[in-house]
Amino acid sequence: MGVPIIIDCDPGHDDALAIMLAAGDPAVDLLAITTVAGNQTLEKTTLNARRVCTVAGITDVPVAAGCDRPLVAPLRTAGDVHGESGLDGPRFPEPTVDAVPEHAVELMRRLLTEHPEPVTLVPTAPLTNIALLLTRHPEVRGRIREIVLMGGSTERGNRTPAAEFNVHVDPEAADIVFRSGVPVTMCGLNVTHQALATPDVLARLEGLGTELGRTCVELMTFFAGTYRRLYGFTAPPLHDPVAVARVLDPAIVHCVEAGVTVELRGEYTRGATVVDLHGYLGHPPNARVALTLDRDLFWDRLINAVATLGARANP
Numbered sequence: 082m083g084v085p086i087i088i089d090c091d092p093g094h095d096d097a098l099a100i101m102l103a104a105g106d107p108a109v110d111l112l113a114i115t116t117v118a119g120n121q122t123l124e125k126t127t128l129n130a131r132r133v134c135t136v137a138g139i140t141d142v143p144v145a146a147g148c149d150r151p152l153v154a155p156l157r158t159a160g161d162v163h164g165e166s167g168l169d170g171p172r173f174p175e176p177t178v179d180a181v182p183e184h185a186v187e188l189m190r191r192l193l194t195e196h197p198e199p200v201t202l203v204p205t206a207p208l209t210n211i212a213l214l215l216t217r218h219p220e221v222r223g224r225i226r227e228i229v230l231m232g233g234s235t236e237r238g239n240r241t242p243a244a245e246f247n248v249h250v251d252p253e254a255a256d257i258v259f260r261s262g263v264p265v266t267m268c269g270l271n272v273t274h275q276a277l278a279t280p281d282v283l284a285r286l287e288g289l290g291t292e293l294g295r296t297c298v299e300l301m302t303f304f305a306g307t308y309r310r311l312y313g314f315t316a317p318p319l320h321d322p323v324a325v326a327r328v329l330d331p332a333i334v335h336c337v338e339a340g341v342t343v344e345l346r347g348e349y350t351r352g353a354t355v356v357d358l359h360g361y362l363g364h365p366p367n368a369r370v371a372l373t374l375d376r377d378l379f380w381d382r383l384i385n386a387v388a389t390l391g392a393r394a395n396p
């Protein structure tokens with residue numbers, strides 16, 4: 082069995098690929114998919130998680146809905162990036178995978194308590210569910226092997242000049258996570274912008290010759306349009322799968338230890354992650370911070386996972 086993980090997500094084009102990577106790669110054992118409001122409302126992100134599971138043939142992993150808004154801030158979604166549905170592009174069939182009735186935070190608590198080994202949490206969304214888990218159930222902290230998250234940046238933001246989307250949406254939750262004392266690995270924009278789905282990647286996905294491969298191409302094509310229009314990128318960055326890849330094989334994502342503080346008050350910088358790479362503040366490091374991606378290893382793992390799931394879904 083692989084490393085036990087739970088993905089906490091807000092699908093989201095790149096979340097969709099993160100789910101597929103986790104479900105299709107044998108190095109991890111995906112215990113659950115939990116959802117939170119972020120890229121779209123909770124209702125939409127949960128529907129999208131069910132859609133992804135349906136088209137990818139992921140039928141044995143519970144999907145549970147969590148928080149429908151940030152801890153303190155009002156909810157800000159990203160329809161301009163991910164579309165009205167949160168997963169615009171492909172036409173999805175009616176999902177056949179249902180969500181379980183348990184709240185995401187309760188499901189995480191239960192799985193952490195019951196699983197024989199400590200579990201790795203992989204949040205690829207605002208950290209609301211994770212912060213609630215840590216504060217409401219502090220007894221499970223020792224059952225978390227680590228939190229490997231997509232969020233923040235060592236550089237600039239993508240939602241404000243200073244803040245990355247996942248941290249920007251719920252800065253108070255991110256602050257709780259970074260101060261929790263649980264081992265945290267941060268995969269921020271500085272590394273996820275190295276995971277660009279260039280035309281050769283799309284050609285490899287198309288070349289798989291499966292329905293799922295084509296769905297991935299349609300997702301990436303929509304995402305490419307957004308990133309071209311909003312940010313002037315020539316290819317879209319697949320942020321969220323980078324966090325999963327770090328768990329699959331730490332060699333794919335190189336990290337250094339550093340102090341990370343979430344700015345909660347700045348008039349122009351609220352939601353920024355202040356990453357002290359050179360130890361100016363004299364605080365002990367509280368996170369591993371991802372700096373570089375081995376692109377070849379990353380894309381090989383992602384495309385293999387989509388191939389595995391696609392072959393399983395349509396044998």
Ligand code: BDR
Pocket residue numbers: 093094095096120159162205206231239245246247320321
């Ligand atoms: C993050 O924001 C979301 O739009 C993406 O799904 C990713 O998790 C990137 O800033």
Ligand code: CA
Pocket residue numbers: 090091092093095096120205206321
């Ligand atoms: Ca996401």
